[in-house]
Amino acid sequence: MLIDSAAFATTAEGAHMITVFSTTDGSPSQRASGTYTGELWRDAPTTDEHGVTVGNVFFTPCARTHWHSHPGGQLLIIEHGEGFVGDRERATRVVAGDIVWTPPNVEHWHGATSERSMMHTAVTFGGVSWGDAVSDNQYAAGNEADPSRA
Amino acid sequence: MLIDSAAFATTAEGAHMITVFSTTDGSPSQRASGTYTGELWRDAPTTDEHGVTVGNVFFTPCARTHWHSHPGGQLLIIEHGEGFVGDRERATRVVAGDIVWTPPNVEHWHGATSERSMMHTAVTFGGVSWGDAVSDNQYAAGNEADPSRA
Numbered sequence: 430m431l432i433d434s435a436a437f438a439t440t441a442e443g444a445h446m447i448t449v450f451s452t453t454d455g456s457p458s459q460r461a462s463g464t465y466t467g468e469l470w471r472d473a474p475t476t477d478e479h480g481v482t483v484g485n486v487f488f489t490p491c492a493r494t495h496w497h498s499h500p501g502g503q504l505l506i507i508e509h510g511e512g513f514v515g516d517r518e519r520a521t522r523v524v525a526g527d528i529v530w531t532p533p534n535v536e537h538w539h540g541a542t543s544e545r546s547m548m549h550t551a552v553t554f555g556g557v558s559w560g561d562a563v564s565d566n567q568y569a570a571g572n573e574a575d576p577s578r579a
Numbered sequence: 580m581l582i583d584s585a586a587f588a589t590t591a592e593g594a595h596m597i598t599v600f601s602t603t604d605g606s607p608s609q610r611a612s613g614t615y616t617g618e619l620w621r622d623a624p625t626t627d628e629h630g631v632t633v634g635n636v637f638f639t640p641c642a643r644t645h646w647h648s649h650p651g652g653q654l655l656i657i658e659h660g661e662g663f664v665g666d667r668e669r670a671t672r673v674v675a676g677d678i679v680w681t682p683p684n685v686e687h688w689h690g691a692t693s694e695r696s697m698m699h700t701a702v703t704f705g706g707v708s709w710g711d712a713v714s715d716n717q718y719a720a721g722n723e724a725d726p727s728r729a
Contacts, residue, residue, distance in 0.1 A: 447666050447687060450678040481680045504702055506656055516597050526603040528702065530631045537597060552654055552678065 448477040452485060452550060464559045466568075467492030467540070474551075482553040488512060493540020495562050498533075501554025505529040505539060512547030513571035514539045515563070520571035523547075538563045543572055598627040602635060602700060614709045616718075617642030617690070624701075632703040638662060643690020645712050648683075651704025655679040655689060662697030663721035664689045665713070670721035673697075688713045693722055 456473040469492040474484025480501070485508075493513070505514065507527040513520045514529050516537045523529060531537050533554070540563070541547040606623040619642040624634025630651070635658075643663070655664065657677040663670045664679050666687045673679060681687045683704070690713070691697040 446668060446682070447664055447671065447685065448680045449664065449671050449673055450680070451676065452678060453676040477680065479680065479682055483678050504654060506700070514597055514599065518596060521597065521599050523599055526601065528600040528602060528633050528700065530598045530600070530627065530629065530702075532596070532629055535597065550656070550678065552680075 448479065448481065450475055450477070450483040452483065461486070464495045464497070465492065466495070466562055474553075480555050482556075483550065484553075485548065485550050487546065487548045488539075488541035489546050490541050491543050491568070493563050493568060494538045496536050496538050496560035498536050498558050498560075499531065499553050499555055500533055500558070502533045502535075503531045503537075503554065504552040505531075506550040506552070507547065508550060509546070509548035510541065511545040512539060512541045512549070513568075515567070515571055520567075522571075536560060538567075540568070540571075598629065598631065600625055600627070600633040602633065611636070614645045614647070615642065616645070616712055624703075630705050632706075633700065634703075635698065635700050637696065637698045638689075638691035639696050640691050641693050641718070643713050643718060644688045646686050646688050646710035648686050648708050648710075649681065649703050649705060650683055650708070652683045652685075653681045653687075653704065654702040655681075656700040656702070657697065658700060659696070659698035660691065661695035662689060662691045662699070663718075665717065665721055670717075672721075686710060688717075690718070690721075
């Protein structure tokens with residue numbers, strides 16, 4: 430266990446106040462496309478003046494993001510269903526109640542399992558850098574992940 | 580809106596993997612004391628190798644933390660009830676569904692309202708630095724906060 434305050438950011442100048450994000454605002458939910466595989470739905474994400482973005486994503490079975498990374502890392506709060514988070518070393522099965530931390534600049538993907546939908550809240554620090562689609566082979570490896578959590 | 584990747588951390592060397600926290604583990608829930616006012620209950624928090632800590636806290640009415648700050652900031656996910664988050668400039672009323680970002684090293688406090696309990700999941704980056712108790716006057720100011728959200 431490493432607790433090293435130097436490992437964490439000092440935020441931009443002027444980033445001295447608390448931000449409250451409401452995830453129950455009435456902004457329209459939309460089909461997401463372009464950097465995703467399969468059918469998924471997003472609520473319009475909100476970004477504060479510190480570059481922190483909050484948004485909800487619903488993945489239908491088999492739907493997933495492309496590979497991507499975040500300059501400041503990303504926190505996922507799994508709200509419903511069952512899915513995977515994968516990095517270049519492995520894929521891990523996640524269920525409602527799990528919280529996932531992906532460190533800054535780590536390439537990763539997330540999505541539903543092949544049989545269950547998955548909804549998560551994503552809290553993203555500093556934007557996103559998109560890469561290639563997650564191939565069917567890479568996704569299939571996720572379906573083999575962590576049978577103990579299945 | 581400022582999206583400045585330089586504003587965010589590069590994590591400690593070796594922090595290259597995703598962490599999955601389960602918030603449904605069976606660790607014992609305990610009364611919290613020392614740096615809190617009033618009665619509150621915590622699940623044992625879990626800390627990963629990046630210094631990210633996840634834990635749930637249940638505040639009974641009027642219960643709140645002392646003033647404190649976090650070297651890497653803190654994210655609160657309001658799961659139940661109604662409460663306040665306060666910094667040195669103001670207090671804000673929060674409800675279930677809200678997500679709160681407190682930037683690194685910003686002094687703040689959180690707690691229930693005087694009439695409702697509040698449960699949140701806290702995701703803390705880099706530990707905590709504790710200060711004084713939130714006085715009854717400071718807490719009362721919270722009760723006047725943001726009537727539009729009440």
